[in-house]
Every structure is written in structure tokens, then in C-alpha cells.
Amino acid sequence: MKLEILNLKKTFGNKEVLKGINFTFESGKIYGLLGRNGAGKTTFFNCLNDDIKAEEGEFNITYEDHTRPLSIEDIGYVLSTPTVPEFLTGREFLKFFLEINEGKLKEVKEIDEYFDFMKIDKEDRDKLLKDYSHGMKNKMQMLINIIANPNILLLDEPLTSLDVVVAEEMKDMLRSIKENHIIIFSTHIMDLALSLCDEIVILKGGNLTLIDDLLKGKELQQKILEILKEEE
């Protein structure tokens, strides 16, 4: 499966933020999306997620034998500020989610099994989400997105506010699901991008550039910095 982006253009006022992006993401890979502040990473995600309308552009999902347009159900979007319904308990949120998606999910498990998988403590499962810590809310959000099993996961700085243990758990979890998924991971932390991602993509001057994956270690870092620093 591939995500094909054709000629994606988005302007705000007179500012062209995305200048006709043509790019193809492939499943089985975690893509690290790097870009300077204001480069348009969030705009790019928002366009994919249909939160804002792009002026031009087409998104397609292509399989070996056919192609179809992208639909919102293909996408799971995990924001850096966790978003969960504050008035429900963790268990209730999960129950609601499972009921809504009854019949669409494969291998539905018991609610507690999901909590176990996400390492959410027993005593927290029946607390209102408004009383969850930042990291736990993040886990809940991630859990929902993983169960929904969308073809594409967009992650906007999802690990930066987590403690080291949880962050490692999340990384392992992402690696474990990357088969059959396209994971696009936006971050400002180069180490994180290099340690987790299979491919590095740079958003610069309104275009996406894939970094040559023959480079390794220091060389790769140098190259990325060079590209990011270049004048437009």
C-alpha cells in the first residue's frame, strides 16, 4: 500500500506554504518529518486530515492492483496535546469506541487486555480522563488510534512530553505496528527521528525531500542540518 500525494498546494494570504508537493509514502516504514519552525508540518498534516482545505492536490491510496482516493477513515491523527473526552473514564471511552466501531474492527479483545497492552494501571482505568496525567492521556489517544487501525498514522510531536520510560514503550509499540501501516512522525528532535524512523523526509520551501538512506550516523546528521539551514 502506498499514499500518493499529487500537487498539494496551500496558501495563507499571500504566503505559499505548500508549493505543489508530489510524494509517495510506502507502508512498512516510519517516516520522520523534519522541518524548521513554520515550515508547514502541521499544515501538511491538517491538509491530509481534511481539517483545512487545500487549494489544489490529490491524495490517493494505491494497492498493487488498484487505486482509490484517500478517505478520513484511512487516517489516525495523534496530536502532541492529547485529546480525550474529559468527562468519560478510560474504560468508558474505550467501551464507547468499541461499540461505535462494532463489526469494523478485527479481533476485538476484552477492554482490560487493551489497557494491559498500553500498560495503563488497573486503578487508573476507572478514573475520569480529566484526572489523567498528560502522559496517560497520550497513551489513551494512541491506544484508540491503534485499535482503529487506520492505514496511515500521523503523529505530531507525540513523544516529547512523555517520560523516558513511556516514550520507549511508545517507540517499541510504533515499531511493532509498522508493518501494513504508513507512519508519519513529525518532530523537532533529530535524535528521535534518527533512532525511530526508517526514512527522513524534510519539509522545506513548501516541498518534501527524501534524504538518501545510504548515509549513516554523523554524515546523515550533517546532511540534514545542511539542508535545513540552506537559504530558500
Next chain:
Amino acid sequence: MIHTFITSFRLRNTYKVNTFIYALKSVPGLRKLLPDKLYQNRGLKIIGNIISILLEIVNIFLGKFLYIFLMIFSMMSIYKTNPSATFLHILIFLTIIGALMNTYMFNPTKDKYYAMFIMRMDAKKYALSDYFYAILKVIIGFLPFTLLFGLLTGVNIWHCLLIPLFVASAKISIAAYNLYLYNEKGIVINENNPVKHVWLLILIFLALAYGLPALNVIVPPIVSPIIMILTILISIVAIKYIFKFNKYREMYKKVLTGVTVNVTTSANQIAKDTVLKQISIDKKLTSNKKGFAYFNDLFIKRHSKLLLKSAKKVAMISAIVIGIVILIITMNQELKQEINNIIMTYLPYFVFIMYLINRGESITRAMFMNSDHSMLTYAFYRKPTSILNLFKERLKSIILINLLPASIIGIGLSLILYASGGTDNNLNYLIIFISIIAMSIFFSVHHLVIYYLLQPYNINSETKNTTYTIVNILTYVVCYYMIDLRLPTFYFGLATIVFACFYSVISLLLIYRLAPKTFKIRV
């Protein structure tokens, strides 16, 4: 100090002007025409400045006018005591309340935060220039109206001239006392959050202001000027203290980092926190429903403070008022005919009342902040079928909750009509009842529909949609206008019912077609 004042004035003005341009840009249709460079446009800046200065002038005078007119002058007629002495009596007590509640110095505003902590201006200089500018505005703002209304009630002209100085002095004295409290005991005052004993004081002074004249007791005319002059003398000491006080920076750090000014989102954060607090933590509240019905049911139950409880309260108050009216009718035969006439012509008035008691707007805000704000980021929640399903559930609950007070009012009005002598046309009973129900349903539908069609909030729960604001204001204006309308109940009631049905059907069709596209978080 003058320099500090000018800098802070310009700072405040700059963001006032920018707010003005921002508001201008968010008017639908204008957004595309106006470029971002607008913020650099000199002409527009000048217009913005003029508007901002005009607003400042309105701000200086309007509040004082309303205060003296409504709180003092218009109250005079109900007392039998000497008007001029009563005028001064009420004014003195209200001034003390005002000084306690409205110190200016302890009002945690964004202006202060920006100037002292972000722009790092000298805290003492800034605080003093800001404070004495506010005090100057008090004196200038009060003068014309104490003269006007004072002279109208027969107050000696010298006393009229003294009043603005007295008001300012009272504020200065209390402010100095609060500074003293901070200096000696470390107590931080936040005037928007008075502590219990301040509330008690306020209540006592309120009772003294309005209660004593009713008992024919007022401050003797000779004593009032003495109180005023004494206060002015005290304020001289107070001013000295205010100038001597040296801990402005650390004090404001405490005043401003409290609840009211949040570095990033300020007012919105507070609004959000308040709405979050509405969530009831009672775990026993559960639901046997499934899917969206389950989701909505829990939402309604966990927000009962906002929804069911408040509807019950309104219903109860309505029942009591109706009971009292019926009691009055049975006791006083003269009023009977009059009340009968009122019921037969005042139905439009109830549009406004039904508007006021409808919880739609606060419910939709809570829906956004506590639920949709986060849920709309999930794809499964944004599917057209999901949006419509949840809409249906919500509509049902909102209508039902609002029907409780509505049916009480509807039945009550019919009962009053019956008790006050009845009507030639028995259909009137039915029309009154159904039209009140129709109004209630109309407002329930209306609030939810504009929320779904215009979803005005962005991820930070700020309203980003001017159309939404305009629609809300228009709704209010139309309902308010109804107050003055006198129409035969039969025809107006019938028209209301037809309109409500028509509106509901049309808007539900619109929802069905458009909501899947319009119901998303604004970016």
C-alpha cells in the same frame, strides 16, 4: 513617570488597534479582501487609534453614568426621605462597596502582565502611572454625573464637586490598606475573587445603602460632607504609602500568576477550566445505553449542574411565580381583568423569557470544550453517520431538558388565564401551551443547529467565527425586540408554532446535508 505612562499607553493602544484589525479581518467576506500587511497600514492604524480613544472616552463616562443613574438616581423615587440626603446616603455606602470591589490596583489584567512581565517595564513606575491614570479617569468620569444628578436631587453644588474626589479617595485608601496587608502579612488580594468576609462586608453595606432609607433612617445631611472630607484627608496618607511601597513587582507576580492571567491562553483557559469543573465526578452516574446514546447519556448526566439541575431550578422558580400570581388573582379581584389582558397580549414577551431560560448556548459550549474539542480529532467521530447520529441524540436530550421548565410555564400561563377569568375561545388555552413548547423547542434546535453548522471554536476553544457571533447577537436582538410587541395571543401563538415547526424542519434538512462538512475544528 510620564514617560512610563506614555509607553504603557502606547503599548495598550497597539494591541487594542491590532485587536480591532483582527476583528475586522474575521468578518466573513472581508478576510479574503484584506491582506496580512494590514497591520502595517498607517491609515487603518489611525482609524484604529481613533476608535480606541473613543472607546476609552466611552469607558470613562458610560459606566459612571449608568451607575449613578440606575443605582442611585432612579432608586430615589421609592423612598420617602429627603432626596438630597438620601442621594448622598446611598452614594456613600455604594462607594465603600465600589472601593472594595473595584480597586484597579488589584485587578489582574492582561495589560499589567504584558507590561511588567513580558515587556519588563519598571514595575513600580508602571503600577503607579497605571493606577493614577485610572484614578484620574474616576474623577473625570464621575464629575459631570454627580453634578447633573446631584443638582437634580437638590444636592449642594459643593458637595457635588466633592463626590468624585471622595470616590477616588475611598479607592486610594482601600488600595493602600491592601498594600499594607501585603507588606505586613503577605496577604495577596485579587479583587475579582473577594474572600468571604469581604463578601459579607459588601452585603452589609448594600443593606445599609438601600435598607436604611426604607426605614426612614439616613446619614444626616451634615455628616455626609464630613465623611467625605475625612476620607479625602485619609487618602493623603494613603497616597504617601502607595508611593513609598516598594514591592510592586513581587506583589504583582503573585496577583497575576494566580488564576486570572495565564501566560498562554488567559481568558480562554479560565473559561475552559470553569467548564471542566462542571463535570460531575460522581462515579455512580452510569448508563445502560450503547454507542452514541451511551456517550451522550454520560455527557448529559455528568454535566447535570449545567443541564438538568439548572432546568429543574428554572422550573421550580417558574412554578412558584405562577403560584404567587394565581394567589394574587384570587385575593385581588381588581387585578383580575388586568392580568387577563396581559395574558391575552403579552405572549411575545415570553419569546424573550424562553430565550433567557434556554440552556442551549452554554450546553453547546460545554459540548465543545469537554467533548467535541478532543473527539473531533478522531476519524471515527467525524464520519458523516457519526456526526448525524450524535446530533440526533443531543437534540433529543436538549429538547427534553428544556421541555421541563417550558411545560411548567405553558401550563402555568393557561392556568393563570383560566383563573383570571378565562377566554371566549377555548382554543387559547391550547395555543398558549403549545406555543410556549414550540418556543422552547425552537431555541433548543436553534442553538444546536448553529453550533453544528457554524462550529465556531478552534482547538484552544477560542471563537473563530464571526458569523456565529453575529447570529447569536441577532437572535438576542430579535428576542429582545419581542418585549415591546403586543399582539393578540391567539394569532401570535399560532404564528410562533408554525414558525418553529418550519424552522426546525428546514434546519434539520440543512444539518443533514451540511453538518458532515461544517462540523470540524476551526484551524
